[in-house]
Amino acid sequence: MRRLSFALTCLPLLAVPALADDLSPIERLGKSIFTDGNLSANGAQSCSFCHDPGQGFTSAHDAFNKAGAVIEGAVPGRFGNRKPPSAAYASFSPVLSHIIDDGDVTFVGGAFLDGRATGGKLGVPIADQAEGPFLNPKEMAMPSAACVVYRVLHPADPAHYPVRLTDVWGRDVADVTFPAGLEEACKNPDAKIEIPEGEMADAIDAAFGRIALSLSAFEQSHEVNRFSSRYDKWTRGEGTLSDEELAGLEVFKAEDKGNCAACHVLTPNTQGGPAVLTDWTFDNLGVPRNRDNPFYKDAANTEGKDWYDAGLGGYLATDPVFKPYAEANVARQQVPTLRNLTKVATPGSVKGYMHNGYFKTLEGVVHFYNTRDVLPACADPLASEAEAMAQKCWPAPEYAATMNKDELGNLKLTGKEEAELVAFLKTLDDE
Numbered sequence: 527m528r529r530l531s532f533a534l535t536c537l538p539l540l541a542v543p544a545l546a547d548d549l550s551p552i553e554r555l556g557k558s559i560f561t562d563g564n565l566s567a568n569g570a571q572s573c574s575f576c577h578d579p580g581q582g583f584t585s586a587h588d589a590f591n592k593a594g595a596v597i598e599g600a601v602p603g604r605f606g607n608r609k610p611p612s613a614a615y616a617s618f619s620p621v622l623s624h625i626i627d628d629g630d631v632t633f634v635g636g637a638f639l640d641g642r643a644t645g646g647k648l649g650v651p652i653a654d655q656a657e658g659p660f661l662n663p664k665e666m667a668m669p670s671a672a673c674v675v676y677r678v679l680h681p682a683d684p685a686h687y688p689v690r691l692t693d694v695w696g697r698d699v700a701d702v703t704f705p706a707g708l709e710e711a712c713k714n715p716d717a718k719i720e721i722p723e724g725e726m727a728d729a730i731d732a733a734f735g736r737i738a739l740s741l742s743a744f745e746q747s748h749e750v751n752r753f754s755s756r757y758d759k760w761t762r763g764e765g766t767l768s769d770e771e772l773a774g775l776e777v778f779k780a781e782d783k784g785n786c787a788a789c790h791v792l793t794p795n796t797q798g799g800p801a802v803l804t805d806w807t808f809d810n811l812g813v814p815r816n817r818d819n820p821f822y823k824d825a826a827n828t829e830g831k832d833w834y835d836a837g838l839g840g841y842l843a844t845d846p847v848f849k850p851y852a853e854a855n856v857a858r859q860q861v862p863t864l865r866n867l868t869k870v871a872t873p874g875s876v877k878g879y880m881h882n883g884y885f886k887t888l889e890g891v892v893h894f895y896n897t898r899d900v901l902p903a904c905a906d907p908l909a910s911e912a913e914a915m916a917q918k919c920w921p922a923p924e925y926a927a928t929m930n931k932d933e934l935g936n937l938k939l940t941g942k943e944e945a946e947l948v949a950f951l952k953t954l955d956d957e
């Protein structure tokens with residue numbers, strides 16, 4: 527009898543957390559890692575710090591979003607130089623490849639805005655990507671992969687890990703000998719932790735790869751990629767869009783109007799499901815400098831205010847095989863998803879758009895696509911979006927030589943059509 531009442535009272539309690547998020551064990555493990563602040567130098571910067579689910583998996587930190595849009599790393603005062611893009615829908619990007627057509631070489635896929643997480647190591651671009659932030663001194667700033675592996679295997683709060691690394695990957699994954707004094711050394715982001723080559727390094731690398739693959743499983747899950755926007759419901763015949771939104775969709779598609787779908791494709795995604803609104807190629811839109819990008823004042827910036835984000839070309843230059851293609855691809859950034867553009871964790875929160883967060887409004891983005899090559903250059907090359915809109919001008923691009931002049935810049939849209947486009951973009955927020 528006692529046993530029965532135990533089962534009756536406890537079973538539902540045990541079952542609830544698993545059912546509540548309805549994730550598979552590896553996805554659940556990935557979610558625990560994604561939200562574990564203890565895997566960073568200050569004990570507080572998890573992946574979700576910069577990729578907040580409520581904010582469409584971008585950063586919800588308004589003070590940064592309003593300005594440089596680059597998020598401060600776990601070590602105070604350290605910043606990278608890009609805005610966090612959405613970690614949702616990023617999993618649909620294929621392994622980086624290049625297509626040769628009539629002598630033109632087009633790069634497709636990979637993760638990060640410059641495609642440098644190619645998928646060549648773990649087979650999945652976002653898994654290669656996931657190894658990056660932990661060890662990036664300007665992000666989570668852990669001094670060694672050994673520290674990340676140690677802390678996932680020995681969580682500060684075991685309850686945070688209802689599914690443990692060994693549950694998913696087997697006991698072997700924990701069969702790691704760590705260097706002496708590791709736990710203490712991991713507290714210092716600048717510690718030099720020597721891992722002797724051989725068995726120890728191999729075991730740490732294998733476990734670190736499994737942590738990254740678990741993260742990528744979560745990022746591939748339906749909890750992250752919900753496809754639950756009003757647009758999705760409308761395509762499934764489950765809901766309606768307003769006349770203005772439908773007109774916006776037409777402007778979005780028409781080659782002689784917005785031509786947006788040329789890059790933000792509406793065709794099925796790489797796995798055959800609903801559109802992710804990117805073809806995973808790279809382009810330079812001629813986005814102006816964001817004067818508040820903290821990198822302009824970074825000691826590592828040797829070019830001062832002339833610095834530009836080299837994008838795909840910057841990555842290709844580091845690869846002996848791709849180097850010949852680098853110059854033509856300088857300042858090209860990967861076409862992002864357009865899902866969750868206005869999804870915010872708290873009402874009124876600001877978002878930054880484009881690799882450098884120059885734009886803060888969709889009205890500004892759309893007006894830029896429409897009039898980049900029509901309006902005069904702003905007298906101040908560092909004018910903000912608000913200043914440029916008020917003065918009816920656009921500042922010079924960050925980098926001009928590779929700018930796309932064929933598909934955007936002078937779309938000849940009316941004010942009404944611009945407003946319709948914005949209305950359509952807002953139907954792409956997950957509910």
Ligand code: HEC
Pocket residue numbers: 560571572573574575576577597598599600606608609610611612613616636637638639640652655656659660664665666741745
């Ligand atoms: C300090 C903020 C910060 C933290 C913490 C952070 N990221 Fe990011 N994330 C970024 C930035 C910035 C980029 C773009 C960087 C680039 O392109 O070079 C990015 C890019 C990405 C991308 C690629 C998206 C795309 O479209 O290519 C994914 C996926 C991602 N992060 C997942 C993660 C995961 C998983 C973690 C935790 C292990 C994490 N991030 C931690 C800021 C952050």
Ligand code: HEC
Pocket residue numbers: 778784785786787788789790808809810811813859860861862863864867878879880881882888891892895930933934947
């Ligand atoms: C030639 C390809 C191409 C076309 C055409 C195009 N885009 Fe883009 N779009 C991009 C690229 C590349 C980026 C990222 C550029 C960057 O970060 O510098 C981008 C970024 C954006 C962003 C910012 C997303 C974010 O999360 O930061 C929005 C919004 C957007 N595009 C909307 C549109 C609309 C609306 C149209 C049609 C008027 C359009 N795009 C046409 C390639 C294109």
